[in-house]
Amino acid sequence: MNDGHRRLGQGAATALVVANMVGTGVFTTSGILMGILGSPWLVLLTWLLGGVVALLGALCYGALAQRIPESGGEYVFLSRTLHPGAAFVAGWLSLIVGFAVPLGALAFAFAEYMRPWLPAFASPRVVATLLLIGASLLHLGSLSFGARVQAAVVVAEVVLITLFAAFGLGRLYPDGFHTTPLAGNFGKMGLALVIVSFSYLGWNAAVYIGGEVRDPERNLPRSLIYGTSAVTLLYLALNALFVFAAPGQVLAGRIDVAHVAATAVGGPWLAMAVSALVALALALCVSALTMTGPQVAARMAADGLLPRAFRAAAGRPPRVALLAQLGLGLLALWTATFEGILTYVGFTLGISTLATIIGLCRIRLKEGPVLHVPGWPWVPGLFMAFVACSTIFTVVQRPFEGLVGLATLGLGAAAYTLRQHGRSARIGATPPASPPPAV
Numbered sequence: 001m002n003d004g005h006r007r008l009g010q011g012a013a014t015a016l017v018v019a020n021m022v023g024t025g026v027f028t029t030s031g032i033l034m035g036i037l038g039s040p041w042l043v044l045l046t047w048l049l050g051g052v053v054a055l056l057g058a059l060c061y062g063a064l065a066q067r068i069p070e071s072g073g074e075y076v077f078l079s080r081t082l083h084p085g086a087a088f089v090a091g092w093l094s095l096i097v098g099f100a101v102p103l104g105a106l107a108f109a110f111a112e113y114m115r116p117w118l119p120a121f122a123s124p125r126v127v128a129t130l131l132l133i134g135a136s137l138l139h140l141g142s143l144s145f146g147a148r149v150q151a152a153v154v155v156a157e158v159v160l161i162t163l164f165a166a167f168g169l170g171r172l173y174p175d176g177f178h179t180t181p182l183a184g185n186f187g188k189m190g191l192a193l194v195i196v197s198f199s200y201l202g203w204n205a206a207v208y209i210g211g212e213v214r215d216p217e218r219n220l221p222r223s224l225i226y227g228t229s230a231v232t233l234l235y236l237a238l239n240a241l242f243v244f245a246a247p248g249q250v251l252a253g254r255i256d257v258a259h260v261a262a263t264a265v266g267g268p269w270l271a272m273a274v275s276a277l278v279a280l281a282l283a284l285c286v287s288a289l290t291m292t293g294p295q296v297a298a299r300m301a302a303d304g305l306l307p308r309a310f311r312a313a314a315g316r317p318p319r320v321a322l323l324a325q326l327g328l329g330l331l332a333l334w335t336a337t338f339e340g341i342l343t344y345v346g347f348t349l350g351i352s353t354l355a356t357i358i359g360l361c362r363i364r365l366k367e368g369p370v371l372h373v374p375g376w377p378w379v380p381g382l383f384m385a386f387v388a389c390s391t392i393f394t395v396v397q398r399p400f401e402g403l404v405g406l407a408t409l410g411l412g413a414a415a416y417t418l419r420q421h422g423r424s425a426r427i428g429a430t431p432p433a434s435p436p437p438a439v
Contacts, residue, residue, distance in 0.1 A: 010219040017203060017227025018158065019288035021054075025199025026235050027278045028109075030242045031254035032195060036188050038252070040243035046189060047239050049386075050196035051232030054203040056383040058228040060357050061204050062221030063373040067363070069216030072299035073204065073292075074356045079303070081359030085416050090352045091300045092412035097348045097405075099293030100325055102201075103286060104332030107131045110282035113275050128333055131283060135290040136326045139317055160277055161234060168241040168265045190393035197346040197390060199235070202288070203228040204353070241265070290322070297321035305419070347394045348405040354387045 033043045064077050073094060079087035107128035111118075114127060203224065213219050238258075243251060245261035254260055262274040294310075298318035301310035312318035357380050364371050364380075373380065395402035 009214055010223055013213050013219055013223035014227045014230075015155070016288055016292065017223055018231055019202075019284045021200060021202035021227070021231045022158075022161075022234070022281050022285065025196070026238060027258040027281070028256070029195060029199055030239050031251050031257035031260070033192050034243060034248055034251045035253040036192055036195075038248070040248060042189070042192075043243050044236065044239060046192045046196050047235050048232075049189075049193060050200050051228070051235060053193070053197070053383060053386045054200040054228050055225070055232065056379050056386070057353060057357070058203050058224040059221075059374045060360055060380050060383060062224050063364075063371065064356070064360050065220035065224070066217045067371055069213075069220060070299075072296055074352050075296050076299055077356050078359055081363050082355065085413065086355055086359075088300075088305055088416040088419075089409060089412035090355065091296050091305070092415065093348055093352050093408065094296045095293070095325070096328070097345055097408060098352075099289050099296075100328035101332045102345060103132060103289050103293075103325070103329035104128070104334075106282050106286050106289070107329070107333055110279050110286065113279040113282065116272060116275060125333060129330060131286055132290075132326060132329050132333070135283075135287045136322055138287060139291045140319055140322060158230070158234065161238065161281070164262075164274060164277065165234070165237040165241050168245060168261060169237070190389060191397045193386070194343060194346055194390045194394050194397075197350060198343075200228075200231075201346065201349060202285075203231075290325070291317075293325045294318045294321035297324065343394060343398045343401040344405055347391065347398075347402055348408055350387045350391055351405070351409065354384055354391070357384055357387075 030043055030047075033046060034040065037043055037046065064081075068076060068080055070076050072091075075087050075091035075094060077087075078090045108124060110131055111124035111127035115124070118127060213223075242257045242261045245251075245264040251257055251260060258274050258278055259271050262271040294317060295312075297306055297310045298312040298321050300306045301308060301318075301321070310318060310321040310324070312321075360373065361377070361380055364373050364376060391402075394405075
């Protein structure tokens, strides 16, 4: 395969996975989980299970990336393994739910964490707007330059977070790990996994820029697995600190759990430093989403499903797609609320990944062992079981967010149907253009 236009190595792809994953969820979720589950050990078990599910997904996506080493993520995978309609809906979800909506929410969270360093008159939404524009400008000129800058900052971020976790774990309050837990509620683990799943979103980030990665058959699977494994270990260390830094009754229901833990083990100055670290993580997550999202729109445009202007020129990022994503992100920032976004995004994107693994199983059954899927059939089977159970729990425990997610899927399917009918009417009996046929 000609790698002349593939500019990113394994390190940059792995850094992209880490940057996509380490966002607001890990710093805000454990207090909510403590209120739901009542036991710090159940909270840690939830984070561990979330990491296992993400790693199962990374193994499956790694197999697909070896078979289809191109940019576009679920859109490309589904267009090759299931049906163009499924690919269109997956692309629709990626553009709206996977990138634009989280961009607005993450930018707003960044501005909230930056409050201690901002003038009193500074509006969080204005600060968030400046972040979104800055991230877009960073990746507007050169994909490889933005990736190199991001990779360097990700390394520094991971080192700082690891140092904070190590420092905090050594200074836990006197009762430490011997704390008496609240009454544990194992029956709500399903709902807790749905909430945690948002924090692990991004484990599949590298497949969105597969066409830009050198030696993709080798580097894409490794970047997915290495990045997901590293983040899982980091999450476990951080959350061990969070849930044992103070009594469970104090942490239960708190969103600013990182601030509470830092104050408990190091006082207000450490709390301020941790707030700055959280802001850095959020900014990196915004940068990573800004970089990867336009690749989906560019691929859909190349397949004739979006206007030609969204396509990417050789060696350059898809600039029109990037600017369109910026516009959608700003719209979400100024019109939407943060409440419910975690569950909504986790639910809808979970369905998209479930469909993608179904496509993997389809071509594996068709091609046989020539398509190597690690742990076949248990790895994809366990992943699908986890995601299916989480989907059911979402509909039962959070029916509004579940219905909104299903409505988003329905709108995508309706848009595809209308587009196909419109093209058929224009070109008469000539079959409409569509993505490459399923393998």
